[in-house]
Every structure is written in C-alpha cells, then in structure tokens.
Amino acid sequence: MNLFTDIRSLVLESLTALQAKGDLPEGLSFDNVTVEPPRDALHGDMATNAAMVLAKPAKMKPRDIAEALAALLIADPRITSADVAGPGFLNLRLSTDSWAEIVVAALQQGTAYGRSDMGQGAKVNVEYVSANPTGPLHVGHTRGAVFGDALATLLDYSGHEVTREYYINDGGAQVDVLARSVYLRYLEAFGREVEFAEGTYPGEYLIEAGETLKAKVGDAYVDQPEEVWLDEVRSFATEAMMELIRADLKLLNVEMDVFFSEKSLYGTGLIETAIDRLKSEGLIYRGVLEPPKGKKPEDWEPREQTLFKSTEHGDDVDRPIMKSDGAWTYFAPDIAYHYDKVSRGFDQLIDVFGADHGGYVKRMKAAVSALSNASVPLDIKLCQLVKLYKNGEPFKMSKRAGTFIMLRDVVEQVGPDVTRFVMLTRKNDAPLDFDFDKVLEQSRDNPVFYVQYAHARICSALRKAAEAGIACDDAALAAAPLDVTHENEIAVAKKLAEWPRLVEIAARTHEPHRVAFYLYELASDLHALYNRGNEETQLRFVQEDNPVASQSKLALARAVAVVISAGLGILGVTPAEEMR
Numbered sequence: 001m002n003l004f005t006d007i008r009s010l011v012l013e014s015l016t017a018l019q020a021k022g023d024l025p026e027g028l029s030f031d032n033v034t035v036e037p038p039r040d041a042l043h044g045d046m047a048t049n050a051a052m053v054l055a056k057p058a059k060m061k062p063r064d065i066a067e068a069l070a071a072l073l074i075a076d077p078r079i080t081s082a083d084v085a086g087p088g089f090l091n092l093r094l095s096t097d098s099w100a101e102i103v104v105a106a107l108q109q110g111t112a113y114g115r116s117d118m119g120q121g122a123k124v125n126v127e128y129v130s131a132n133p134t135g136p137l138h139v140g141h142t143r144g145a146v147f148g149d150a151l152a153t154l155l156d157y158s159g160h161e162v163t164r165e166y167y168i169n170d171g172g173a174q175v176d177v178l179a180r181s182v183y184l185r186y187l188e189a190f191g192r193e194v195e196f197a198e199g200t201y202p203g204e205y206l207i208e209a210g211e212t213l214k215a216k217v218g219d220a221y222v223d224q225p226e227e228v229w230l231d232e233v234r235s236f237a238t239e240a241m242m243e244l245i246r247a248d249l250k251l252l253n254v255e256m257d258v259f260f261s262e263k264s265l266y267g268t269g270l271i272e273t274a275i276d277r278l279k280s281e282g283l284i285y286r287g288v289l290e291p292p293k294g295k296k297p298e299d300w301e302p303r304e305q306t307l308f309k310s311t312e313h314g315d316d317v318d319r320p321i322m323k324s325d326g327a328w329t330y331f332a333p334d335i336a337y338h339y340d341k342v343s344r345g346f347d348q349l350i351d352v353f354g355a356d357h358g359g360y361v362k363r364m365k366a367a368v369s370a371l372s373n374a375s376v377p378l379d380i381k382l383c384q385l386v387k388l389y390k391n392g393e394p395f396k397m398s399k400r401a402g403t404f405i406m407l408r409d410v411v412e413q414v415g416p417d418v419t420r421f422v423m424l425t426r427k428n429d430a431p432l433d434f435d436f437d438k439v440l441e442q443s444r445d446n447p448v449f450y451v452q453y454a455h456a457r458i459c460s461a462l463r464k465a466a467e468a469g470i471a472c473d474d475a476a477l478a479a480a481p482l483d484v485t486h487e488n489e490i491a492v493a494k495k496l497a498e499w500p501r502l503v504e505i506a507a508r509t510h511e512p513h514r515v516a517f518y519l520y521e522l523a524s525d526l527h528a529l530y531n532r533g534n535e536e537t538q539l540r541f542v543q544e545d546n547p548v549a550s551q552s553k554l555a556l557a558r559a560v561a562v563v564i565s566a567g568l569g570i571l572g573v574t575p576a577e578e579m580r
Helices: 003-021 050-058 062-073 096-112 139-157 173-188 206-217 226-251 270-280 331-343 355-371 407-414 416-423 447-467 474-479 487-509 513-535 547-571
Strands: 046-048 079-085 089-094 123-127 161-168 258-261 284-287 305-308 319-322 348-354 378-383 386-390 432-435
Touching: 003 046, 003 050, 003 062, 003 089, 003 096, 003 487, 050 062, 050 089, 062 079, 062 089, 096 474, 096 487, 096 547, 123 139, 139 161, 139 348, 139 378, 139 386, 139 407, 139 416, 139 487, 139 547, 173 206, 173 226, 206 226, 226 407, 270 284, 270 331, 270 355, 305 355, 319 331, 331 348, 331 355, 348 355, 355 378, 407 416, 416 432, 416 447, 416 547, 447 513, 447 547, 474 547, 487 513, 487 547, 513 547
Parallel strands: 123 161, 123 348, 161 258, 348 378, 386 432
Antiparallel strands: 046 089, 079 089, 284 305, 305 319
C-alpha cells in the first residue's frame, strides 16, 4: 500500500472527470502532477501541484482548476478537507481511518510493506569495492562497500533484478609489485634480512603470505632470478589477497554475486573486440591531443596517439586507448569490461568509485554510451573520504597494514551494524567523520543507538503485553479496533505512510542514505509518542487494565517496528530486540 500513490490516482481520476464535464480541456498531460507532503505540516497531510502544472497548457487560472478539483476530491471519504493555498496549490487533510489503514497494511504485509515494483524487473549491475588485490580493505573501501551493498539491496527491494559485482584489478603493474613484496616476506620466512624498497608493500599482513608460500614451494625460489618465480608468485599472492578481501567483506556481511578478473580480458581478444565495436562506430582514430589545461607539464610533447572520440558522447576531451609502445592504456580494459557488462544484457550499470576517481566519470559514461548506442545508462557514485576520530583527535590504529587503517580494525572496535549504519548517515559524495566515541554513545545524538533503541523499546512493550496475557501477534493487532487520533499518533502514522514513497525516491536517485535519515525521523516520532505516554496514560503502549486500548497502541508501535526492521534490512543492519 502506497497512500501517496493512491491519492495521486484519486487526483488523476478527478482531473479526468473534470475533462469529461468540460471543465478542463482534453489532451492534457498529467505526467508532472505530484502528490507529496506539504512543505509545512501545518498546511495539511498532502499537497498536489495539479492546478499549477496544468494552468498554462489548459489556458486557465490555477485557482480555478484547484477549486474545481477540490470540489471533487472532498467527496472521497479519505479526504476531510481540500484547501486552495497561494496561487493554486491544493492542501489535503486525510481521515483518521486512512492512518489506521496504514497501520493495518504494515502489520499484514510485514517487511514487504514498502516494497515496490517500480523497477519492473530491470537488470541492474552494481559494481562496488573493486579494490586492488594488494592487501586487506581499508576504511575508505569500507564506505564504498557499505554504500554499494545498501544500494543493491534497495534496488532489489524496489523491484529490480540486481547483480552485485567486484572487479579484480589483477592485470596491472601493481600485482607485480605485490608479488615482489610477498617474495621478500618469503625470504624473511627463511631468516633472511630484507629491505622493502620504496613502492613495495611493507604491511605486516604479507608475513603470513610469505610463510604460506614457503610451506607450499619450500626453498625452490630462494636466490632465484625474478623470471623464475614472478608469474607463480603473482598468482599465489593475488589469490591470497583476495582471500583476505573476501574475509573482510564477510565481516561486513557483504556478499558478491560475481568476481570479475581484469586479467581475463588480456590475451583473450575481449579488449580488441570492444575497441573494434567503437571502430565500427567511427569513434577510434589517430590524432594529437591538446596540452592539458593549466600549467603544461615539462615533459609534455604533442604526439600522435590512438584515441577514443569520447567527446561525441559527452566527455570534455578525447581519450587515449593505446600507448606509443603499442600497449593498452588503463582505459582500454575498462572499456572492455563495461562492454562485457553491456553484452550480458544489463538494463542499467552502476559503478561505486572512490573520490579519487572523479576524473574517470565522464570518460566511462561516454564509453558505455558508445558501446550500447546510448541504451544502457551508467551512473557513477563517488564515495568521499572517511576521517576517523577518537577522544576528539584523529585516530590511527593498527600499523599491521603499513600506512592505512584496515576495515577489520573499525569493525572490531564497534561491530558491523554500527559500522554500516554510520557509513550511511551522510550522502556518499559528502565527507564523513567517524567518531568512535560518538558512535557508541547511548544518546539521541547517535542515530544508530536512537533507531535501535526505538525498535528495542517496542519489543520490550510487546514482551510486557504478552506477559500480561494481551494478544499481541501481528494478526491480532491488525484485527483490533484502532484509534489513531492523538496528534503524536497521527505524526507516527504519517511517517509510516511516507515509507513506500521514500523507498521509491531513494531507489530512483540511488541514495540509500535517505533510508537512514528516514529511520532516524521515524524513531524520533516513536520516542516522542512514548514520552508523551508518561504524561498521558491513555497513550501508553501497554495498559494492563485495558487490553483493547493496549492492542490499539501496540498495533501502531508494532507497525513502526516492522518498518524499522525493513529499513535496517536495506542498510544491512540487524534490528535490536533489547539494548545492552
């Protein structure tokens, strides 16, 4: 049940009726007619812009349309008032029965309340994390992992068919550096003293890999030239690091459907096939690029290159795909990888990148547009940096990783639920401060605690009711006479009514942080109602001398718990049944 969609349908039916009566011209488009919460809650429960958007094409005054529309809407039993405001906005107030119906819908549908078929089964590929396989995940990867995973779940919840994918960057020079670094740890395992040159990976996490390699091959590679061991150690080290990464993802309860290897693109003709696809569109040519904007690098020289005409698909400049020595640029395998995604039949692609990949956005969008004849949209979401604090100071933890703070360090400090929720308390493209003291605080200022406490508070009330012999399963509560008339109760019910609409907006904009914000607001309304019950006993969730009233109050509270559980499920957080 989506009350906003239902009322919008009523508005559209009424507009059609006005056309049939001759009070509104035929041939008008109602696509831009909306029904949404008013900017000021004092103005009503919902507002429609119908008169404002139809006035110009209808060649009528907005107020005339609004007044005619109001006269029809007021006849519906769900509408108690329809008031024209300003130049022609129409503010609606709904009956208390409408709010009771929302509660019943949530109780009957459970966590499916709010699910949507908006996606209509569209196939969406969400690629996220995709960290270089050179070590365990760090705190920056954590944000991308949580964001991507929550977005994938949100899209699934809103009717999309989602594939979660990790791109293993195992085809570049960094895996050679990894192999050399593991080889140094391998020598260490034999008691050799080694020195990590600049550019290698000195993290202690490679010690175990070196010892495992020793156990696997013995002294076969000791004092051997690089050409003897590089290929084998590269494969061994990459797989060892991917095991670490998979273990890190498991700590956050992140599971991928597909791990795609960059290496699989080389020597298989896949890159050549993708570039040939662009050639067939006349988008590959030999040319000379203009010098970079701003200060020209001293070593820059104009030279002919093989270029992708990305400017024809929205990029600022054309992009090189081949180096002067005939080797592919980093961009070429990325083109091939996305061509593979397009070829797999996805209707939409989403890439979650770190903030340092901002320069890659336009070129990748141009490539996908060219490869798919502009039929497959690509949305690239950039996740900004995370700053860690403790005791008011920047916090540095383990040196085990070398120069970065590991994902597992964060999760071990606060747990996966807190980690995930906090990572979604800011929009992905805004910087995030992660304060270890605040995220463990038991106060309203800590959104994780505040939302979990609301759910636990409701569970506690339900346990108390059951102990008092009051039937409080969902079926009994849904069948009970409901009285949703107090201002605090209506505020809670209104917020519950917004949930299905919020899901669709968050899914459409690819913004799972909206779910976290919504849950905090819902929890705030629930806590306000609970606290009001301390002053007005008739609002208390459990009234042992009045089972009927208890069921009515518990029904509303339980509906809140249902929606909190659904929302936390999207965020990948387990609802708390009691607070410790």
